[in-house]
Amino acid sequence: MFQTTFALKTNDKIEVIDITKKIEEIVRKSKIEDGCCHIFLPHATAGIILNENEKGLMEDYVKWLKEFFPKKEWKHNLIDNNAEAHLMSAFIGQSILIPIKKNKLVRGTWQDILFIEFDGPRSTRKVFVQIHAII
Numbered sequence: 474m475f476q477t478t479f480a481l482k483t484n485d486k487i488e489v490i491d492i493t494k495k496i497e498e499i500v501r502k503s504k505i506e507d508g509c510c511h512i513f514l515p516h517a518t519a520g521i522i523l524n525e526n527e528k529g530l531m532e533d534y535v536k537w538l539k540e541f542f543p544k545k546e547w548k549h550n551l552i553d554n555n556a557e558a559h560l561m562s563a564f565i566g567q568s569i570l571i572p573i574k575k576n577k578l579v580r581g582t583w584q585d586i587l588f589i590e591f592d593g594p595r596s597t598r599k600v601f602v603q604i605h606a607i608i
Contacts, residue, residue, distance in 0.1 A: 479499075542560050
């Protein structure tokens with residue numbers, strides 16, 4: 474097993490950041506030929522998806538999230554005014570698992586690893602990566 478953590482800085486309330494190259498670099502560094510890569514966000518107001526990194530689609534994600542989770546009088550907003558971010562995170566999810574074959578991530582042509590900020594900007598967001606070998 475190989476594991477590491479890296480940090481991201483976000484600049485907007487809702488923001489999509491492609492972390493594919495960083496994860497590929499970590500997989501190469503692990504030297505694990507066959508196994509799986511688990512990517513986990515230890516945050517209740519961020520999410521991670523596999524999808525295409527295309528400018529228009531990235532803007533569509535942000536628009537869709539704002540429309541699907543509108544600013545309302547949610548009960549949690551009485552505490553810290555970020556209920557929408559928590560709901561987005563619960564809906565999208567904070568982890569993904571990707572197979573590894575011959576020391577490379579197995580993913581489709583248009584599948585990139587996208588970190589989504591729901592409650593930014595934040596100076597530090599952590600991404601935990603754990604790579605398991607198939608024995």
